[in-house]
Amino acid sequence: xxxxxxxxxxxxxxxxxxxxxxxxxxxxxxxxxxxxxxxxxxxxxxxxxxxxxxxxxxxxxxxxxxxxxxxxxxxxxxxxxxxxxxxxxxxxxxxxxxxxxxxxxxxxxxxxxxxxxxxxxxxxxxxxxxxxxxxxxxxxxxxxxxxxxxxxxxxxxxxxxxxxxxxxxxxxxxxxxxxxxxxxxxxxxxxxxxxxxxxxxxxxxxxxxxxxxxxxxxxxxxxxxxxxxxxxxxxxxxxxxxxxxxxxxxxxxxxxxxxxxxxxxxxxxxxxxxxxxxxxxxxxxxxxxxxxxxxxxxxxxxxxxxxxxxxxxxxxxxxxxxxxxxxxxxxxxxxxxxxxxxxxxxxxxxxxxxxxxxxx
Ligand code: ATP
Numbered sequence: 001x002x003x004x005x006x007x008x009x010x011x012x013x014x015x016x017x018x019x020x021x022x023x024x025x026x027x028x029x030x031x032x033x034x035x036x037x038x039x040x041x042x043x044x045x046x047x048x049x050x051x052x053x054x055x056x057x058x059x060x061x062x063x064x065x066x067x068x069x070x071x072x073x074x075x076x077x078x079x080x081x082x083x084x085x086x087x088x089x090x091x092x093x094x095x096x097x098x099x100x101x102x103x104x105x106x107x108x109x110x111x112x113x114x115x116x117x118x119x120x121x122x123x124x125x126x127x128x129x130x131x132x133x134x135x136x137x138x139x140x141x142x143x144x145x146x147x148x149x150x151x152x153x154x155x156x157x158x159x160x161x162x163x164x165x166x167x168x169x170x171x172x173x174x175x176x177x178x179x180x181x182x183x184x185x186x187x188x189x190x191x192x193x194x195x196x197x198x199x200x201x202x203x204x205x206x207x208x209x210x211x212x213x214x215x216x217x218x219x220x221x222x223x224x225x226x227x228x229x230x231x232x233x234x235x236x237x238x239x240x241x242x243x244x245x246x247x248x249x250x251x252x253x254x255x256x257x258x259x260x261x262x263x264x265x266x267x268x269x270x271x272x273x274x275x276x277x278x279x280x281x282x283x284x285x286x287x288x289x290x291x292x293x294x295x296x297x298x299x300x301x302x303x304x305x306x307x308x309x310x311x312x313x314x315x316x317x318x319x320x321x322x323x324x325x326x327x328x329x330x331x332x333x334x335x336x337x338x339x340x341x342x343x344x345x346x347x348x349x350x351x352x353x354x355x356x357x358x359x360x
Contacts, residue, residue, distance in 0.1 A: 001064055001158040001191050003027040003050060008059035010045055019045045020056070021215040027159075030189045032182075034196055034206035038238070041212040043195040044163055050193065051161050052076045063158060079152030079160045079190075081145070083167040087136040093147050094119045094132035100155040122150040125188070127180075142173040146180075153190075162194035166201070174198075178205055199239055203227060211235050233349045236280040243323040245316070247279040247348065254279055254348050257318035261343055262294025277350040283326040285345040288312060289333065295340035300333045314341065 004027070010020040020042045027033045035043040048054040050061055052073040060069045068076050087096045097119040101110055110118070123129055126146040136144055145165060152160060165181075166174045182205055185192060196202050202209045203223040210220045211234075219231040230236035237244070247256050251274065254261045261279075288298070301313040301322055309326045312333055316323060325341070333339060 002029045002062075003159055003191060003193070004060075004062040005046065005050055006060045006062070008046065008049055008056045008061075010042075010049060010054070010056045018057075018215050020049075022059070023212070023215070023217055025210055025217065025220070027191060027193055029191055032185050032192045032194070032205060032207045034194055034202035034209045035212055036196055036199060036202040036209050037212035037218075039197060040214075042215045043197075043212050046212065047161050047163055047193060047195050050159075051078045051080060077155065077158045079155060079157030081148045081152050081160070081162045081165045083164040087144055087147060087151070089136055091135070092132065093123065093128070093134050093136070093139070096136070096147055097122055097150045097154050099151060118154060119150075122153055123147075125153070126150045126184070140173070141169045142177050145169065145177060149184075158191070160190045160192040160194075162192065164195055164197070167196075174201070181205060203239075211238065213238070228345075230280070230347060233278065233280070236347055236349070240282055241324070242280045242282045244278040244280050245319055245323065246276075248276045249274050249348055249350070254346070256296065256316065259296055259318065260294065261296075261346075262292075263343055263346055273350065275350045277348055279343070279346045279348045281323070281343055281346040283311065283324045285343065286323070286325040287342045287344055288314065288325050288327060288339045289331060290342065291340045292342050295342050297338055298341045300335055300337045300339055302335055303327075303333050305329065314339070316341065 005023060005025045008020050008023045009018060011018045023042065023046060025046070035046060037043055045054065049056050052068070052071060060067060062068060063076060088099065091099065094116065098115040101115045101118065120132060123132055126149055128143060128146055128150070131139065131143065136147070139147065166177050169177065178201055194205070203226070206223065208220060208222055209226050211218045211226065213234050219226060219235045221229070226235065226239055230239060233244070236242055245256065247254050254263055296316060298314040298316050301315055303310055303312045306326070308329060310329055310331065312325045312327055313322045314325055327333070
């Protein structure tokens with residue numbers, strides 16, 4: 001089922017600014033889309049509006065071709081999972097899963113035996129067969145979260161909405177559930193929207209990621225587009241690591257002071273007009289110790305081991321602050337050493353663009 005949110009505006013009483021300032025989002029049938037962003041960005045509000053739990057001040061929500069804006073949660077047929085899995089403690093796993101069917105109006109309620117059959121089928125689907133008689137307290141956090149997912153699926157939802165579904169779990173279980181969910185989605189193909197503030201989770205799981213900040217969408221794209229071609233300084237700063245270096249653009253070329261950088265073609269400039277701005281570069285996109293076109297001379301300030309690589313801090317000419325560079329662990333540099341530096345990729349934003357993005 002395709003889901004479309006169109007120009008959604010939402011303000012809460014007493015708030016200084018809108019929680020959503022005209023957000024549009026298009027989720028394709030069977031797609032897995034992550035809503036990613038800092039706390040207060042509007043992720044949960046957007047999810048609740050799509051679900052029908054909250055009404056927008058203006059804007060519409062479409063399920064396929066149908067305008068669902070005035071429809072109730074039940075009519076929209078959505079399945080939810082929230083962070084605090086809220087299973088009913090006094091019910092067995094089986095009864096928890098069947099709950100949504102059991103509380104239906106008499107006319108729509110399937111017979112008991114049918115509810116039981118569906119619950120067991122779903123338990124099998126979330127790979128928890130055999131645990132139907134347990135109570136939530138007898139399950140691990142990851143298992144409880146899968147029961148919550150089975151419960152959400154019991155009502156045959158047209159879309160699955162997950163709000164920080166793994167938020168309350170420890171890192172290892174989170175990672176396990178993450179790959180489990182990816183596999184589960186590939187197997188079942190439900191249109192799914194999930195909220196997370198964990199960029200690794202979003203980039204690893206989602207077909208597309210929508211980055212929400214301050215009530216608007218900064219960028220929607222595939223994980224590669226978001227990571228390699230951030231559209232705004234905010235996205236550049238929020239996703240992965242990067243250093244912002246003061247630079248300017250002249251006739252389409254990036255300069256540090258009077259030094260022209262030879263950025264390879266793969267590099268993307270977010271602007272075409274000349275002016276002062278910032279070049280965002282990631283530690284892994286900087287090469288030190290090798291001469292080549294556009295190389296600058298820099299001083300190594302420190303080097304430390306960082307997992308499989310080394311992380312060097314270097315001082316560039318024309319730049320006040322130091323920048324960080326990743327090098328292979330096999331390469332060692334000494335503090336005080338002078339080394340050539342080349343930028344393999346970077347994104348340049350004009351000051352005006354950066355100011356515009358920051359003002360939101
Ligand atoms: P988090 O990652 O912290 O859950 P979020 O991106 O999901 O954040 P929202 O929960 O959607 O953000 O909140 C967006 C803005 O709306 C915030 O400024 C928040 O304080 C405000 N807000 C959300 N719900 C309410 C409410 N019921 N009443 C008043 N303000 C609210």
